[in-house]
Amino acid sequence: MNDLTHHPAADRLRPLLSPLTVRGLTVANRVVMAPMTREKAVDRAPGDDVVGYYRRRAENHVGLIVTEGIGVDDPVAVDMPGVPVLHGDAALAGWRRVVEAVHGAGGKILPQLWHQGAMRDPTNSTAPDLGSRRPSGILGPLGKVSLEPDHIARLLPETDPMTDSEIGDVIAAYARSAANAVRLGFDGVALHGGHGYLIDNFLWGGTNLRTDRWGGDHRGRTTFAVELVRAIRRAIGEEQPIMLRFSQFKMQDYNARLADTPKQLGEILGPIADAGVDIFDGSQRYFDTPVFEGSPLNLGGWAKKLTGKVGMCVGGVGLDQGRRDHHVDSGSGASDNLGKLIERFERGEVDLIGVGRSLLNDPAWLARALRGEPFLPFDQANLQRLT
Numbered sequence: 001m002n003d004l005t006h007h008p009a010a011d012r013l014r015p016l017l018s019p020l021t022v023r024g025l026t027v028a029n030r031v032v033m034a035p036m037t038r039e040k041a042v043d044r045a046p047g048d049d050v051v052g053y054y055r056r057r058a059e060n061h062v063g064l065i066v067t068e069g070i071g072v073d074d075p076v077a078v079d080m081p082g083v084p085v086l087h088g089d090a091a092l093a094g095w096r097r098v099v100e101a102v103h104g105a106g107g108k109i110l111p112q113l114w115h116q117g118a119m120r121d122p123t124n125s126t127a128p129d130l131g132s133r134r135p136s137g138i139l140g141p142l143g144k145v146s147l148e149p150d151h152i153a154r155l156l157p158e159t160d161p162m163t164d165s166e167i168g169d170v171i172a173a174y175a176r177s178a179a180n181a182v183r184l185g186f187d188g189v190a191l192h193g194g195h196g197y198l199i200d201n202f203l204w205g206g207t208n209l210r211t212d213r214w215g216g217d218h219r220g221r222t223t224f225a226v227e228l229v230r231a232i233r234r235a236i237g238e239e240q241p242i243m244l245r246f247s248q249f250k251m252q253d254y255n256a257r258l259a260d261t262p263k264q265l266g267e268i269l270g271p272i273a274d275a276g277v278d279i280f281d282g283s284q285r286y287f288d289t290p291v292f293e294g295s296p297l298n299l300g301g302w303a304k305k306l307t308g309k310v311g312m313c314v315g316g317v318g319l320d321q322g323r324r325d326h327h328v329d330s331g332s333g334a335s336d337n338l339g340k341l342i343e344r345f346e347r348g349e350v351d352l353i354g355v356g357r358s359l360l361n362d363p364a365w366l367a368r369a370l371r372g373e374p375f376l377p378f379d380q381a382n383l384q385r386l387t
């Protein structure tokens with residue numbers, strides 16, 4: 001395994017450079033490329049440009065890559081045509097090449113399985129006549145949002161709430177996609193359970209008003225996630241880890257909260273951990289924002305403390321602004337906030353750090369940190385291309 005400790009600035013980064021083993025996966029260091037939608041798939045399959053994009057991050061020492069969100073095997077999982085899927089010959093062949101390239105460069109990679117649920121925009125999809133899947137048919141209460149008004153208007157019409165059999169079908173779709181992933185050689189699977197997409201739609205009281213077994217109080221609302229994780233575990237076996245991303249904020253409302261207290265968060269994450277999640281990726285816009293009063297812990301830190309599982313945090317590493325603070329996707333330039341991050345690792349609060357835009361901007365971001373070089377300023381144009 002790649003030993004990075006001889007690099008000039010490695011001493012400072014040492015807490016991020018030790019390996020970590022989760023089930024059958026060993027990552028060389030704690031830096032994880034966060035999932036980022038790039039919309040470069042053609043006919044929903046990743047091409048050579050995508051293969052090279054992920055390979056360059058692995059070549060530059062990123063310990064674990066989580067891919068862009070990938071639609072699960074359900075016709076209404078995702079909207080934008082450039083978002084890839086994980087079924088069908090072309091997409092599977094493309095992902096196999098991605099996996100081989102990353103492994104060839106010494107990296108590890110998980111696909112992020114994605115179902116957009118309430119946030120899917122049918123008019124901007126390849127299946128405009130099919131309605132979206134929502135636990136209670138609603139988009140949920142809107143608060144502070146970054147979506148344009150016409151985008152919100154397209155999402156507002158209510159759909160039929162999912163039936164029991166549709167819920168079963170979607171769970172089966174996740175399990176099929178997860179099995180495909182492991183068959184291709186992915187090192188486990190990551191689930192997008194935050195930001196107002198399907199799994200989160202079941203977890204959050206704003207989008208789940210059901211009174212049957214899929215709803216109820218915050219514990220009842222975990223049933224979908226629990227059944228989903230169990231089905232995936234059955235489909236992939238015991239060797240590969242399952243990572244779950246979750247968040248307080250939603251695309252529908254940046255100020256929304258999944259849990260008001262640590263106790264509630266524990267009651268939500270506990271059953272999901274028992275079902276088979278190994279890594280909790282607590283998605284925040286800034287990794288150093290405390291979640292509950294009276295403690296500096298971030299969301300990943302709370303997940304680790306409450307479940308005993310691997311905790312991962314994310315948000316603003318190497319940048320001086322959180323995503324979408326000014327209705328744009330970029331931060332405003334580079335920042336070396338690694339010191340604050342390293343302190344959290346030294347205290348044992350979290351185990352993994354997700355790095356999004358810094359690694360989108362510069363494939364050699366971690367290599368640069370290891371050499372002690374300043375980070376490159378964020379270039380907006382990189383949001384559109386695969387550097």
Ligand SMILES: Cc1cc2nc3c(=O)[nH]c(=O)nc-3n(C[C@H](O)[C@H](O)[C@H](O)COP(=O)(O)O)c2cc1C
Pocket residue numbers: 034035036037038068069112192245283284285314315316317319322323329354355356357358383
């Ligand atoms: C262009 C772009 C696309 C993103 N797409 C996804 C996605 O598909 N799935 C997801 O869970 N998060 C997605 N995110 C959020 C990132 O994973 C990350 O949590 C966020 O950018 C904050 O981390 P950062 O400050 O290091 O960029 C995306 C972010 C960006 C900038």
